[in-house]
Amino acid sequence: MSSFLQVTDLQDVYGRIGEFGAVSTERLPIESCLGRITAEAVVSPEDLPPFSRATMDGFAVRAMSTFGASEANPAYLTVVGDVAMGETAPMQVGPGQAVRIATGGMIPEGADSVVMVEHTETVDNTMVEVFSSVAPGQNVIEKGEDVAKSGLFLPPGKRLRPQELGILAALGQRKVTVYRRPVVAVISTGDEIVPIETKPATGQIRDVNTYTLCGLIRNLGAEPLPLGIVGDEPRALRERLLEGLRQSDTVMISGGSSVGTRDYTVQVLSDLPDSAILVQGISIRPGKPTILARCGTKAVWGLPGQVTSAMVVFDRVIAPFVEALAGMRHGTGAVLKIPARLTRNVPSAQGRIDYVRVRLRMEEGELTAEPVLGKSGLLRTMIIADGLVEIGVNDEGLDENSSVLVIPLTWPIRPETGWSGDMP
Amino acid sequence: MSSFLQVTDLQDVYGRIGEFGAVSTERLPIESCLGRITAEAVVSPEDLPPFSRATMDGFAVRAMSTFGASEANPAYLTVVGDVAMGETAPMQVGPGQAVRIATGGMIPEGADSVVMVEHTETVDNTMVEVFSSVAPGQNVIEKGEDVAKSGLFLPPGKRLRPQELGILAALGQRKVTVYRRPVVAVISTGDEIVPIETKPATGQIRDVNTYTLCGLIRNLGAEPLPLGIVGDEPRALRERLLEGLRQSDTVMISGGSSVGTRDYTVQVLSDLPDSAILVQGISIRPGKPTILARCGTKAVWGLPGQVTSAMVVFDRVIAPFVEALAGMRHGTGAVLKIPARLTRNVPSAQGRIDYVRVRLRMEEGELTAEPVLGKSGLLRTMIIADGLVEIGVNDEGLDENSSVLVIPLTWPIRPETGWSGDMP
Numbered sequence: 001m002s003s004f005l006q007v008t009d010l011q012d013v014y015g016r017i018g019e020f021g022a023v024s025t026e027r028l029p030i031e032s033c034l035g036r037i038t039a040e041a042v043v044s045p046e047d048l049p050p051f052s053r054a055t056m057d058g059f060a061v062r063a064m065s066t067f068g069a070s071e072a073n074p075a076y077l078t079v080v081g082d083v084a085m086g087e088t089a090p091m092q093v094g095p096g097q098a099v100r101i102a103t104g105g106m107i108p109e110g111a112d113s114v115v116m117v118e119h120t121e122t123v124d125n126t127m128v129e130v131f132s133s134v135a136p137g138q139n140v141i142e143k144g145e146d147v148a149k150s151g152l153f154l155p156p157g158k159r160l161r162p163q164e165l166g167i168l169a170a171l172g173q174r175k176v177t178v179y180r181r182p183v184v185a186v187i188s189t190g191d192e193i194v195p196i197e198t199k200p201a202t203g204q205i206r207d208v209n210t211y212t213l214c215g216l217i218r219n220l221g222a223e224p225l226p227l228g229i230v231g232d233e234p235r236a237l238r239e240r241l242l243e244g245l246r247q248s249d250t251v252m253i254s255g256g257s258s259v260g261t262r263d264y265t266v267q268v269l270s271d272l273p274d275s276a277i278l279v280q281g282i283s284i285r286p287g288k289p290t291i292l293a294r295c296g297t298k299a300v301w302g303l304p305g306q307v308t309s310a311m312v313v314f315d316r317v318i319a320p321f322v323e324a325l326a327g328m329r330h331g332t333g334a335v336l337k338i339p340a341r342l343t344r345n346v347p348s349a350q351g352r353i354d355y356v357r358v359r360l361r362m363e364e365g366e367l368t369a370e371p372v373l374g375k376s377g378l379l380r381t382m383i384i385a386d387g388l389v390e391i392g393v394n395d396e397g398l399d400e401n402s403s404v405l406v407i408p409l410t411w412p413i414r415p416e417t418g419w420s421g422d423m424p
Numbered sequence: 425m426s427s428f429l430q431v432t433d434l435q436d437v438y439g440r441i442g443e444f445g446a447v448s449t450e451r452l453p454i455e456s457c458l459g460r461i462t463a464e465a466v467v468s469p470e471d472l473p474p475f476s477r478a479t480m481d482g483f484a485v486r487a488m489s490t491f492g493a494s495e496a497n498p499a500y501l502t503v504v505g506d507v508a509m510g511e512t513a514p515m516q517v518g519p520g521q522a523v524r525i526a527t528g529g530m531i532p533e534g535a536d537s538v539v540m541v542e543h544t545e546t547v548d549n550t551m552v553e554v555f556s557s558v559a560p561g562q563n564v565i566e567k568g569e570d571v572a573k574s575g576l577f578l579p580p581g582k583r584l585r586p587q588e589l590g591i592l593a594a595l596g597q598r599k600v601t602v603y604r605r606p607v608v609a610v611i612s613t614g615d616e617i618v619p620i621e622t623k624p625a626t627g628q629i630r631d632v633n634t635y636t637l638c639g640l641i642r643n644l645g646a647e648p649l650p651l652g653i654v655g656d657e658p659r660a661l662r663e664r665l666l667e668g669l670r671q672s673d674t675v676m677i678s679g680g681s682s683v684g685t686r687d688y689t690v691q692v693l694s695d696l697p698d699s700a701i702l703v704q705g706i707s708i709r710p711g712k713p714t715i716l717a718r719c720g721t722k723a724v725w726g727l728p729g730q731v732t733s734a735m736v737v738f739d740r741v742i743a744p745f746v747e748a749l750a751g752m753r754h755g756t757g758a759v760l761k762i763p764a765r766l767t768r769n770v771p772s773a774q775g776r777i778d779y780v781r782v783r784l785r786m787e788e789g790e791l792t793a794e795p796v797l798g799k800s801g802l803l804r805t806m807i808i809a810d811g812l813v814e815i816g817v818n819d820e821g822l823d824e825n826s827s828v829l830v831i832p833l834t835w836p837i838r839p840e841t842g843w844s845g846d847m848p
Contacts, residue, residue: 030620031650034639048803051626055730055801085656086616088626104616104729106627146802153804161834162639163806166731169620169635170803192510192528196454196593202475202512203530211593215458215586226455232509305528306479307590336784336810336837338762339791360760365827367763377479378570379472379594380577382587386760403789410585411835413760 007281007288009393010353013317016278016292020299022327023249027177030168033160035221036178037327042154047144048170052107056139059098059120059128060089060111066133074121074129083108098128107140114139147171157329159221179327184217185225185244186210189255189265190305191232208307208379209254216314220322234264241268241300249325250298252318253291255305265302269293272300283352283393286376287313299325308382312355315388315409337405338387340369346398348391356398357385358406360413369406386413431705431712433817434777437741440702440716444723446751447673451601454592457584459645460602461751466578471568472594476531480563483522483544483552484513484535487560498545498553507532522552531564538563571595581753583645603751608641609649609668610634613689614679614729615656632731632803633678640738644746658688665692665724673749674722676742677715679729689726693717696724707776707817710800711737723749732806736779739812739833761829762811764793770822772815780822781809782830784837793830810837 008016025039054060061077069075077098083089089108093099098115099108107114116139119132146167147153153167160168160178168176188207196206207229214224225248230240237253244251253265270277272295279292286309291302301318303310340360348354357376358369369389372381387406391398398404432440449463478484485501493499501522507513513532517523522539523532531538540563543556570591571577577591584592584602592600612631620630631653638648649672654664661677668675677689694701696719703716710733715726725742727734764784772778781800782793793813796805811830815822822828 030635031638034642049629050624053629053801055799083627085614086628104614104629141799141801145799146804161807162636162643163735163803165639166632166636166735167803167807170630170632170731172620172623172630174621190509190528196596197598199596200474203507204510205473205477205528206594206596208590208594211454212586212590214455215589218458219586307594311587311590334838336786336791339789362760365763365829367760375479375565375569377477377565379587379591380570383585383591405789408836412832414758 007283008279017321039177044147047149048147054101054105054114056116058117059115060101063113063136112136182222182325183248185248185251187253188229251300254303340367343370348397354391355388360386431707432703441745463601468571471573472571478525478529478538480540482541483539484525487537490557536560606646606749607672609672609675611677612653675724678727764791767794772821778815779812784810
């Protein structure tokens, strides 16, 4: 039996990821762009808001007209008009004057602030009592205060969330140039793997990885292309791989990294036109037998056949790659980690990064990370786990009650997330 | 000008949400179920794994054959065969015997554990040296250890992630009964609102809420149905509302909660057939002018027209409602909050819950929550913010350096998430 000659450190694998480019771009209506990645900087063609607006219901005034006003000593202002929504405010507001205005209404010329209606009392049609002073600019959003004309408001490489779509809408950007969704082909390999509709004979198991990997790929906003199961047969794998390379932006092979099949997977990858093996094993656990090859300009990944290992590798290695392929620009794998207290000792071996599955719990305002019990190959450990704790290359383990940083695996994390077996 | 007579506490609003039922169900292939909510408990028809499997490459043995083995004092075992992947293991493993096996291979009868290949040295075809002892069960997943036959493995009301799809695949469940995706109609109201392709005249603004709300709805796995803009005209609003109620499971009206329009929105809702106003104002900020009405069995929401207020209300009130409508069963709005240290004083008023936008930062292993500067109506505050800090009804504010719990608004949180204006 052979094993890997030389495993690669995770940081070096991240470096190799950077050698692959992003997919091509397209111009789409913004309503089709949720979750897409911007492919260009977007500069504002106008001021947002286009005019100074009230942020409260009340009266537009000159702030100085209210200085010193209080319950005991109200200011009396002359109401010189109403601002109708959606219309210009033609009137002028002078000292001692006020204009009735609703949230969103245009601030009339001469006014610089809005007194909240709660701080006023209408005396009659032309007079209002003001019980509180306002500062200039109070309860007003100034013209251009959100985005100034000609300002860069969206950098390239940013994922569009509802709030970014909102800014694009506010600025009248009907369309935006984004990267297209990468297509990721998934091949499941192994003589023991059968389709899920099949009753496995003894020794066989159903194809789990196609379903978990396609789900993980879709969760990243990419398009999975499942290419089915290939037995441990080099020629069949080569043909399926070539099909995947034709139809997709990158190919993931799950399985084929176990002893015996690993060697021929590497051989099949090496024999592809214009190919190179970049990584044969990563110094992480789980996930050591991960392979990265380049075929032409495309990456091909060999993932562990063990589903939980494949899922951890996906989170730590494949997801940053797919995001880079999708056009995101950020430190690879950069995500906020959550500080928590570890509830028990976790041993580890030096010379590799260990990823320990943990469950997060809030206990009296303190967040604890409880290592998930059970063998690492059990799929239900991935259902229970909220996140991963990384044990560094040079650490022999982590002590109970030590402070750790948890990489979230799932979102949102809910108090009762978990395995039904835990429930009463 | 009128104001709300009686605002409702947030917990009471959550109670009203519970009065509405979930949408109907459908039976779908699991590959179409990512993000869907289970509508039934799923019981395992068989053991998972269906046979005891190796979790490491190595040799299947009786653990007792290795007891006492070490580098200095190896055990010598007779290799009596290989287990081919995907096939049964016909041989028996007796004391002093070993069978070559790969990860995922079926443990032959008589063996109870696997010695990792790294702890062995092959002497010749029939003999292997073992340098380390194993315990019974080590490097083996027992038959039924992941899911036992007849065990409940998926409760109803649970969102299906890639790992749940994996368990369903492993157990040969081709289809699963899930709730359908709720359809949520969105109506934007206000005489000042114009379509985004229009150049607004002075006093007008483009329709931002349709885009942000539809994005937020889609992010929850529901189906937005944008119904366009209605001016401040009761009859037109009534017609659009009836259209929305016919075509969707719930309707959201944005705008129409500002003074003046609010009253006729409430009137239009009251005048609908079989309707009742359940909530007219919530004691939260932002979001006070939120309306909840029932029309027949369906909920109609009135949201603030101010986009940032609408987004915060959506996160705290509407999202739990839509999730319940989608079939999720959990404490309303229950989500893990992240402990952090507040970087500055935040004032608040008693008598309402305040939601303060914050930015999370990791500083020397400590997580800090920095209140986002800028007027709350600025859309870019929602682009900068990573989460919300809740200031309770009875609190007058929060002190600098106090410990707070942050409700994440966005995920993943990336170190460089933020507003381009912050960038050099």
